[in-house]
Amino acid sequence: MNETINLLKQHRSIRKFTNELVSPEQLRDIVEAAQSASTSSNMQAYSIIGITDKELRSKLAELSGHQVYVAEAPVFLVWCADLYRYDQAIKLHKDEETEPAGMTENFIVATVDAALAAQNAAIAAESLGLGIVYIGGIRNDPAEVARLLELPKGVYPVFGMCIGVPDQEPLRRPRLPLEGVYAENRYRPDKVLEAVHTYDHAHRSYMISRSQGKSGITWSEAMEAKASRNRTHMREFLSRQGFHLK
Amino acid sequence: MNETINLLKQHRSIRKFTNELVSPEQLRDIVEAAQSASTSSNMQAYSIIGITDKELRSKLAELSGHQVYVAEAPVFLVWCADLYRYDQAIKLHKDEETEPAGMTENFIVATVDAALAAQNAAIAAESLGLGIVYIGGIRNDPAEVARLLELPKGVYPVFGMCIGVPDQEPLRRPRLPLEGVYAENRYRPDKVLEAVHTYDHAHRSYMISRSQGKSGITWSEAMEAKASRNRTHMREFLSRQGFHLK
Incomplete structure (x- = not known):
């Protein structure tokens, strides 16, 4: 087993970080690694918003279900599926309205592109000795997140990600066989x-x-307990954000 | 820059493979690395179908837009978003019908879980000196793919992935600034x-x-040219597969 595979298999989500900063060079390496991931037909249909503003961070932490590590992690990134840029690129060559965000296929592409890029970022961060946790709670109130981050139509927040130096050593959670x-x-x-x-x-x-x-x-008990806590607002939010899922 | 980040930044899609086989041990390392990725609330809402049957492989290559490397790559994996397993787990503890695949939120979770796992697999493979390419063409005729792979309701094929020893040295494609x-x-x-x-x-x-x-x-010209070739059938296919996107 090589070093990289060992790193992949050692992954645990980290929810407590030291005060040590992530350097601009480390963040650049992490984002460049994200950009190197595969992307459907080279659409690169995602955007990353790094939240450096303290007040904005507190609001996002609250909106994500009062997760204190969202407010306190050295780095917090919001990963967005982005069809706005794609739409703007098309409009340079076409007069008609195209509304790419309307199509379910493009919704899948943009969501997958965001996830592939984010996972590369996660691995790059872990290879630097940092820890990460994905924040699905960013979808608890996505309309308010979209308003705070001024997301245009065709862009939606898929998840957040905290990054920093681990200040805990959680057990690795076993997986399905x-x-x-x-x-x-x-x-x-x-x-x-x-x-x-x-x-x-x-x-x-x-x-x-x-x-x-x-x-x-x-x-299976945990899954049953979770099933009643669904984000039932996602369809309506996505429609308002231009993702009509036709 | 460490070895892992260097590996991430060197990624290029590989579409031509030597005849050299991927060993069962390598495939196991790749799948275990995939399983180690983050997963929303530990749902692990994805499944991987490895296609070893030659005839099935030929059919999938044809359905994916006559991509010869789908037929010929040593390994071809179909990555599925999977809410069937989750549904079965819930049913162990609940009598009512729940239909988790109906919810847009769960569709996002399962699609993201499949993508995070797949990207770990891609990196594990590349760390072993193998090359990979994602196959979005698996969504060209997803209903026929679902029929061939006997996918139950709550499961849909997100993308395929070819893996093997590279027999080409393509240029790295530049990314957006x-x-x-x-x-x-x-x-x-x-x-x-x-x-x-x-x-x-x-x-x-x-x-x-x-x-x-x-x-x-x-x-932007390439994006404009691509925009007219959309998979307009995805919404209807997903509904029939149980993903009502409510």
């Missing part, structure tokens, strides 16, 4: 419950260790 | 056209080198 996510030649619905049962057991042991015996929740 | 994708504290629509113009120039030079003078297309 490999056979639970990988199959040959066809999907195997008949194998799903077997993988879930195996994983439920491993997940319970992990939770008992992590909580010093206070919780022994299984994965 | 860093200022074109990164901004501080708010989106800057006023800076977009400046970045596009700068990039158009760099893109034209790259295309002239790559094509030995046959094409000098700018980025």
Whole structure:
């Protein structure tokens, strides 16, 4: 196993950071690594907003579910799916209205482009000895986030990301058994419950260790508990942001 | 710049592979690296189908726009957004119908989870000296792909990925200027056209080198040309696959 694969396998989300700053050179390396990721037809349909303003950071932390590390991490990035730039590029050569953000296909492309770039950034940061955590909570009130960051139509915040020097050593969370996510030649619905049962057991042991015996929740129980807390506003928000998902 | 960041920045898509096989140990490392990526609320809402069957491979190559490397690459993976497993996990604890794939929020989560895992796989593969290319063409006829791979409701193919030993040394494609994708504290629509113009120039030079003078297309011209070739069927396909995007 080489150094890079070892790094990938050691990933844990970090939610507590020291005060040590991330240097401008490190941030540049992280963003350039993000830009090097694959992108569908070279659309590069994403944008990154780095939040350096303290007050803005506090508001975003509050909007993300009062996550203190969003306010305090040395670096906080908001990763946006961006079809505004693509639209502007098309308009240089075409008079008609095109509204690329209207199409579901482009919504997928932009969301995937943002994710591929962000994952490269995460790995670059970890290779520098930094820790990261993705912040899905940025979608708790995406309309307010879009207003604060002045996102034009065709741009939406997919997730945030905290980056800094780790000030904790969390356990690595076990994953589904490999056979639970990988199959040959066809999907195997008949194998799903077997993988879930195996994983439920491993997940319970992990939770008992992590909580010093206070919780022994299984994965399927955690998924059931989570299911009622859905962000039911996303469709309406996306439509208002120009993503009509036609 | 460390070894991992150097690897990330050296990425180019590889579309021609030697006959050398990818070993089962390498494939396992690649899939385990994928599994180590961050995942929203630990949903792990993705699945990977490795296509080893020759005939199936040929069909997928044809469906993806007659891309010969899909048929011939040593490894071809189909990355799926997967809410079927999540739904099955919930059903272990709840009698009512939940249909998680109906929600736009879950569609985003599953699409992002597939992309984060895939990008880890891409980097793991590249760290082993292999090359990769993402295949968005898997969405050209996703209904037929879903039929061939027997994908249940709640699962859709996001993209494919070819992996193998590179048999070509393509130029790295330049990216948008860093200022074109990164901004501080708010989106800057006023800076977009400046970045596009700068990039158009760099893109034209790259295309002239790559094509030995046959094409000098700018980025914005390439985006305009691409815009008319949209996958307009995605919304209807997704609905039929259980993703109602409510």
